[in-house]
Amino acid sequence: MDRQRLIQQIKSKNSYLCVGLDTDHAKIPVHLQSRPDAIIAFNKAIIDATKDHCVSYKINTAFYEAMGLKGWAAMEETVHYIPDTHFKIADAKRGDIGNTSTQYAKAFFETLPFDAITVAPYMGSDSVRPFLEYADKWTIVLGLTSNTGAKDFELQKTGDEYLYEKVLRTVAGWGNPANLMFVVGATQASAFENIRRILPEHFFLVPGVGAQGGSLKDISEKAMNADCGLLVNASRAVIYASEKEDFAEEAGAIARQYQFEMGQYL
């Protein structure tokens, strides 16, 4: 999906919500757990109930890998089930030397039909560039993350700037605002104005709203640009809105609330 189409989706839906499919067998409603197709049945119901309120889905690969082969199969079936109108993110945090990153890019952009993958920057340019070589695909590089561990390295000074600022500036030079986004955690609201100054045009993928406590209002006021420039992810707050038979309906209701609130900021 190219940048123009993504922006068009956001404008037509009045939403920049990404729903995170961090699907954990132990957390889905009990009435589904005994089904052999529990994960995919849950995901399909969530997608059906939320697709009118979001523009993107983010599949957290860890939750599927934890289930082994049947988990990988459920991930494949899920990404194929997501409508073509929606921006499909593999939240995989990959990154390795060039010839290996080329294989990860193949895994998520060719073998699987994702539009984007999250990538860790530590290993530098040749670990990121193979992902950028695909037309109309996106590389979403970790900038400043939402977790407490962000202080250990991301918020350490390298010269006059924080490491995460160096990452944003350096990695931005390897791509452009039509093939590169950055992860900026919603819990880092105080840094958002600075980050938007560094990167006025790029989209940010913003996890950390909901279960992790970030404020949608804060982020939207501080970091939205003329093209929106934000994909705000909610995972647990949406998909586990209810643990009963009404789980999909409740997930849809939460997604609709986010969409309504986002409509105010757009």
Added chain:
Amino acid sequence: MDRQRLIQQIKSKNSYLCVGLDTDHAKIPVHLQSRPDAIIAFNKAIIDATKDHCVSYKINTAFYEAMGLKGWAAMEETVHYIPDTHFKIADAKRGDIGNTSTQYAKAFFETLPFDAITVAPYMGSDSVRPFLEYADKWTIVLGLTSNTGAKDFELQKTGDEYLYEKVLRTVAGWGNPANLMFVVGATQASAFENIRRILPEHFFLVPGVGAQGGSLKDISEKAMNADCGLLVNASRAVIYASEKEDFAEEAGAIARQYQFEMGQYL
């Protein structure tokens, strides 16, 4: 596998060789490519031919993910085929917020029987700690890697030290030399004495010998400690030693050469 057993394996075999199973369908011998079980047939033949000369196998997950579901199945079958005497590394470069890293740990330490996983440090403590909670399992954190991109961030100064030095010192405090190793690329030989001073006791996983040009002699002279403290990985140089029907025999011969050379340094 605990540290004592790993050291015992190294001493009994006179080898600290890790064979990297970066198995790429396009690079395996032509006579195998048309077989439906091409990848697993290749891996089994390589393991049979090399197991007397190495103490460890490293499965590069990217190459298996690139093949989709059948690739993940081949990875599962391969890790189960590796003898229990050998240290099994998932070279996966994972790392995410705590609840997600917990899922990755489950994927590779519970669902699959790996002894170790490689982890990227960028997101800090809570992205690494879930892996450290498993008894007799190992977390191998990226320190200074073998690729050209290492200069972009790893070799940037944070205060008085390089970022990679801060990573080594900081992460070392989260575990101990019996559950934590670091990746240090063989092409970084000039830094090895310094790294060994920072971490006198830890094991280093050293990729970059062979196709990437690192010198086994240099590394061994500069970084070996009383317990050996090294696992040196060769992937392409061993597994693609021949593209003909004698591929396994030739892989075994190269592995035996490494073992012989390692015997001189031990």
